[in-house]
Amino acid sequence: MYSANPVLKHFSISSISNNNNNNNIIIITTFALFLLTAALVLPAAAEDQILQLKPGFNFISFTITPSITPDQFKENYPLTIEDTYLFSAAAGSFLSLSDGSLTSLAAGKGYIVKSAAAASITISGTTVTSVADSSLKTGFNLIGIPPGTAVESFSALMQKFLIIKGFYKWSAAAGTFIQVVRDDSGAIQQLNDADPKITAGESYFINVYDDTTLGFSGGALGLAGGVTPLKPSAVSVSAPDDITVNAGTGLLAITFPETVSVNMSDSSTISKSVTWSSDSTPPYDSLTAATYVFTGLVSDTSLEVSLKVIVVNTVTPPSTADLYTDLVIPELAAASGGVVAGTASGKSVYYFTGTKAESDIQLDDSVVKYDQNVRGYMRVSGTAQPLNSGYTDRYYHSTWFTVKNEANETIGTYSLPVDSNNRFDGYIYFKETGKLHIYAFRSKNDVLYPRSPSYAPVTEMYSTLIFYVNNLEAVNQSYAYLLPTDNVNCGNKYVRDYAKYITQGLSTDTEKAKKIFEFLVNGDSNGKFVYTNYNEIYPGYLDISWNSVFQPSHFIIRRKGVCNDYAELFAAMCRSLGMEVKRKSGDKPSGDGHQWNLIYLDGKWNRLDATWANNIPNKYKTYAEFYAEFDAVTFAAEHEGEYSLNLKEEY
Numbered sequence: 001m002y003s004a005n006p007v008l009k010h011f012s013i014s015s016i017s018n019n020n021n022n023n024n025i026i027i028i029t030t031f032a033l034f035l036l037t038a039a040l041v042l043p044a045a046a047e048d049q050i051l052q053l054k055p056g057f058n059f060i061s062f063t064i065t066p067s068i069t070p071d072q073f074k075e076n077y078p079l080t081i082e083d084t085y086l087f088s089a090a091a092g093s094f095l096s097l098s099d100g101s102l103t104s105l106a107a108g109k110g111y112i113v114k115s116a117a118a119a120s121i122t123i124s125g126t127t128v129t130s131v132a133d134s135s136l137k138t139g140f141n142l143i144g145i146p147p148g149t150a151v152e153s154f155s156a157l158m159q160k161f162l163i164i165k166g167f168y169k170w171s172a173a174a175g176t177f178i179q180v181v182r183d184d185s186g187a188i189q190q191l192n193d194a195d196p197k198i199t200a201g202e203s204y205f206i207n208v209y210d211d212t213t214l215g216f217s218g219g220a221l222g223l224a225g226g227v228t229p230l231k232p233s234a235v236s237v238s239a240p241d242d243i244t245v246n247a248g249t250g251l252l253a254i255t256f257p258e259t260v261s262v263n264m265s266d267s268s269t270i271s272k273s274v275t276w277s278s279d280s281t282p283p284y285d286s287l288t289a290a291t292y293v294f295t296g297l298v299s300d301t302s303l304e305v306s307l308k309v310i311v312v313n314t315v316t317p318p319s320t321a322d323l324y325t326d327l328v329i330p331e332l333a334a335a336s337g338g339v340v341a342g343t344a345s346g347k348s349v350y351y352f353t354g355t356k357a358e359s360d361i362q363l364d365d366s367v368v369k370y371d372q373n374v375r376g377y378m379r380v381s382g383t384a385q386p387l388n389s390g391y392t393d394r395y396y397h398s399t400w401f402t403v404k405n406e407a408n409e410t411i412g413t414y415s416l417p418v419d420s421n422n423r424f425d426g427y428i429y430f431k432e433t434g435k436l437h438i439y440a441f442r443s444k445n446d447v448l449y450p451r452s453p454s455y456a457p458v459t460e461m462y463s464t465l466i467f468y469v470n471n472l473e474a475v476n477q478s479y480a481y482l483l484p485t486d487n488v489n490c491g492n493k494y495v496r497d498y499a500k501y502i503t504q505g506l507s508t509d510t511e512k513a514k515k516i517f518e519f520l521v522n523g524d525s526n527g528k529f530v531y532t533n534y535n536e537i538y539p540g541y542l543d544i545s546w547n548s549v550f551q552p553s554h555f556i557i558r559r560k561g562v563c564n565d566y567a568e569l570f571a572a573m574c575r576s577l578g579m580e581v582k583r584k585s586g587d588k589p590s591g592d593g594h595q596w597n598l599i600y601l602d603g604k605w606n607r608l609d610a611t612w613a614n615n616i617p618n619k620y621k622t623y624a625e626f627y628a629e630f631d632a633v634t635f636a637a638e639h640e641g642e643y644s645l646n647l648k649e650e651y
Contacts, residue, residue: 049123049201053080053115059170059203060113061144064125066105070097073105073123080119085112089137090331091476103336107131108146108216110203133215135330136208136223138578143214144203150220153195154180155188161223162186163212168205169196177205210500211330227500229507318497323553324419325493326426331482331578334376334473339367347371349467360384360464361399361440368467374430375473380440381425384418398551399424400441405432414484417492417551427491429483430471440465481580485651488568488583490575492553499573509579510601510626516573520566520610521620529559529566529614536560564595566610571651574599583650586643594643601626607635 074081085094095101108131131146154167166181179191212226347370351359363382403412416426503512552572555565571581580600596609606625613620621627
């Protein structure tokens with residue numbers, strides 16, 4: 001899992017550590033950062049904002065929507081503004097005015113302004129009516145506080161949102177950051193004997209356990225989504241409002257004034273050793289503000305109740321409604337990424353038949369234009385028309401997009417799932433800048449659609465549609481392994497949510513990889529995964545068992561497939577959690593093929609085969625290198641040795 005360390009062009013933060021030593025502070029690696037000063041932001045009028053800057057670095061956010069660009073910001077105050085920075089958690093670095101990567105200013109984001117001298121400057125703009133939610137990445141993020149936000153202390157916010165690992169505010173007087181953090185047990189500590197409050201117009205570093213969404217709905221800072229590794233721990237809670245015994249029945253009724261979680265099977269007791277239980281599944285019951293009746297042999301009404309109340313951190317089970325929903329992968333999202341507004345006006349996608357109505361794939365005109373400017377990625381949506389009535393209701397129905405550069409080299413292949421209404425909606429990514437050609441098919445697989453143009457080579461007049469884009473910013477190559485590829489749709493919301501769901505509470509990549517591997521071996525409450533030929537799933541339709549048909553999002557639902565389905569699902573789930581995974585495949589001289597995985601953990605590539613582990617579950621640990629029981633000699637002989645022809649590794 002990536003944990004971004006903020007790095008400025010002119011200074012860097014080398015480490016931020018959470019522990020029980022109140023003397024621990026953030027170590028600043030260059031002299032320049034010691035000059036950081038907190039910014040005072042005072043609104044002068046409805047459309048103006050006054051920034052009181054001090055020499056060095058000032059942590060600010062805009063309480064208006066600025067009417068100027070970063071370049072104009074510096075041009076208006078050439079003797080004061082030296083640079084402006086916006087931290088990108090996805091890239092793990094700062095966008096800056098000086099290197100041209102910071103191109104806009106907006107309200108509600110966290111900025112650092114480097115000032116050459118003390119100054120009071122006025123920024124004009126428009127009144128902020130709302131601030132869009134923003135995505136926070138695991139680790140450190142710089143956030144800004146928009147106007148109208150309720151003032152709350154760091155510790156109060158951390159008590160409300162367990163996903164927060166630490167809050168940090170720069171203190172020029174102390175020459176360091178004021179830190180409020182959690183220790184390993186989850187307890188909140190004020191390392192500098194101070195508990196700052198968030199204030200509109202300022203910016204702060206926030207450290208989160210997992211990817212989450214920051215919003216300011218209703219004027220309050222809020223965080224939604226993500227997993228925290230905190231273990232359940234005893235906490236205090238308001239006493240029940242009322243405890244009564246129903247006369248003549250022996251039933252105990254307890255009224256709770258607020259929602260609590262009660263451990264019903266461990267140390268929850270009632271005096272006089274009365275045993276009680278509820279209808280909910282142990283060990284935990286979530287009890288809302290209501291009256292609950294528990295069974296037990298109750299002989300009098302003078303009872304004292306002792307409850308062990310715990311915090312239970314869970315992730316909501318994924319919804320199958322998200323089976324066809326693809327998301328922008330946060331790590332791959334460029335600043336101001338996607339389609340650049342106001343381009344390609346009046347230009348249309350080229351359909352190979354010449355008319356949109358006759359094409360196998362129809363794109364939504366409001367989303368995609370011909371020869372459009374984009375940054376890093378773009379959304380594509382539309383309708384994939386059925387080839388015939390026999391295939392459209394299958395889980396594997398999908399669209400296929402191939403991206404080529406002007407040298408006619410394929411630089412990306414992406415498949416998007418199609419729902420029961422033949423609709424698709426997802427994202428394709430661009431690894432190179434310049435003019436790129438995009439070709440689309442209803443499906444790549446020649447077994448699924450055994451006629452032209454579906455299986456034809458990707459060339460002009462043979463794809464079902466063609467359009468160009470002018471890509472202005474490429475996806476960061478350091479995140480290349482997170483890209484969806486072929487049938488590894490790790491951008492699918494259902495895949496990403498399911499991976500988080502089954503690995504909740506785990507902290508290391510190795511632990512998470514093992515959990516996903518064991519999920520493919522043993523399944524879960526939704527059923528086991530079964531190896532079977534495709535013809536046994538859909539008799540009469542698909543006779544060849546080794547061709548790739550399912551996508552990972554569909555395989556989770558269908559749970560029947562062959563080796564590449566296991567390998568692709570393992571890759572998609574692990575990549576969605578930030579792990580680097582390859583697929584490896586080869587053929588026997590007899591013609592049979594097989595596919596397995598390599599995952600990069602603890603500084604090396606680890607081999608594993610989820611398919612064979614599923615077939616021999618009592619020996620599953622011998623088929624994955626991250627277990628001590630892994631049989632390296634046998635694995636090599638049965639894989640690279642047996643499937644020695646056409647051996648290849650691919651993402």
